[in-house]
Amino acid sequence: MNLPETFSANLKDILGEEYEAFEKALQTEAPVSIRLNPLKKFNPSFSLNEPVPWTSTGYYLESRPVFTLDPAFHAGAYYVQEASSMILEHILKNHAPARQPLKVLDLCAAPGGKTTHLASLLSADDLLVANEVIKSRVGILKENLLKWGFPNVIIVNQDPETFADLEGFFDIVLVDAPCSGEGMFRKTPEAVKEWSEESVSACSARQKRILSAAAMLVAPDGLLIYSTCTYNSTENQQNAHWLTRTLDFETVETDVPAGWGIAGGNPGLQFFPHKVKGEGFYIAAFRNKSRDERYVKGKPNIPRLPRKQTEELARWIRPEIFGAYAYYLKNDGGIVALKQTLLNETGAVLRALHKRSSGLDLGHFKGNDFIPSHALALSGWVSEEILRIPLSEKEALLYLKKESTGPNGHPNGWALVTFQGLELGWIKVIGNRVNNYLPAEWRIRMKLEE
Ligand code: SAM
Secondary structure (H helix, E strand, C coil): CCCCHHHHHHHHHHHHHHHHHHHHHHCCCCCEEEEECCCCCCCCCCCCCEECCCCCCEEEECCCCCHHHCHHHHCCCEEECCCHHHHHHHHHHHHCCCCCCCEEEECCCCCCHHHHHHHHHCCCCCEEEEECCCHHHHHHHHHHHHHHCCCCEEEECCCHHHHHHHECCEEEEEEECCCCCHHHCCCCCHHHHHCCHHHHHHHHHHHHHHHHHHHHCEEEEEEEEEEECCCCCCCHHHHHHHHHHHCCEEEECCCCCHHHCCEECCCCEEECCCCCCCCCEEEEEEEECCCCCECCCCCCCCCECCHHHHHHHHCCECHHHHCCEEEEECCCCEEEEEEHHHHHHHHHHHHHCCCEEECEEEEEEECCEEEECHHHHCCCCECCCCCEEECCHHHHHHHHCCCCCCCCCCCCEEEEEEECCEEEEEEEEECCEEEECCCHHHCCCCCCCC
């Protein structure tokens, strides 16, 4: 790998004698790691012998399986994520405000690595808002969140500057900022070609704009977390110091065991690939010292699902979950479930933001018939009364390719097809015909091995 000269000179300044080891690490293969979904039980086909030290759900794999050909991957049993960024868990465990419910915003969320991790760290009573400004990246964020099955999530597609009506609303705001990507040079060699001194300066200025919009949204004593996958101080330290100098934030430092190999980021933490088993990454946390809180509380301003349809819906959902949610109708007829205990908080978000989709999307009614959504299939909410049809691995892959629906001979109506107990999606049996309801855009396009 040919590193840009000014990049190497800067890293030599930062690392001194360690520079050679750093450069050597960039010539080795990037480790493969995954994070398990605590909401889904799963029998992996690979061994999980080597945990990532700073998270309770992350593991290194010995080699890279073809994830696309693992039905458990499509069921949301795990997320493939670079290990360094899983440190988010350690930051939250040390510094998350002790409040209930927690209102959390992931401001730069796609494709959803850190959002799914946040979802695993939150309780069923907390609210998560995931925003991605670039429209073409919202689809993958939705897909990953829907597979993950955390219900109290609102997905938004807005510029951070348009969140101003939620001043002081969030207990935790994560800015995993678009950056010059120096920490990704080993994993994504194209990042080397895109790197330039100008792009470092442009990224730094953009991060400052995002951080100043983010800072307004943090509740009194709430936490602002800033991360990048880069090393230079024009982005990391300059912006971290700017936050504490210019805005009313103080740094909160995070202790890490020396054996983890993580360097101090002055402030925060810095990961280098010659010291940790992971890619380059920077993260720092700040607490809000200001008292400003200005947002409009109130129940969601969308209509409730009519009573008769709510009664029909009850048949589909586990009773212990059904009563904890309220059911609303979107403009397009879709039904969303919003947690009863979070209606005021959800209402505030729905009033303040416009380009968003809220809560768990359950499906819609066609006349008196309920058509369940793929999100419902993967949510873990479906009542035990609804038929499950277990598939073999081969049958599961054919279902996920949308080439087959599984074995015949089942009673008429809707059924969930499963693989090793993990729900994969819906089929509907109508006489001799069986329809496969996997969303076409999610089907496996890869050729299956014979
Ligand atoms: N948090 C994600 C994860 O863990 O999977 C990765 C986020 S990536 C580092 C940064 C994201 O910021 C990208 O999805 C990018 O589209 C988005 N972005 C780009 N420009 C932005 C802006 N001006 N404001 C907010 N987000 C922006």
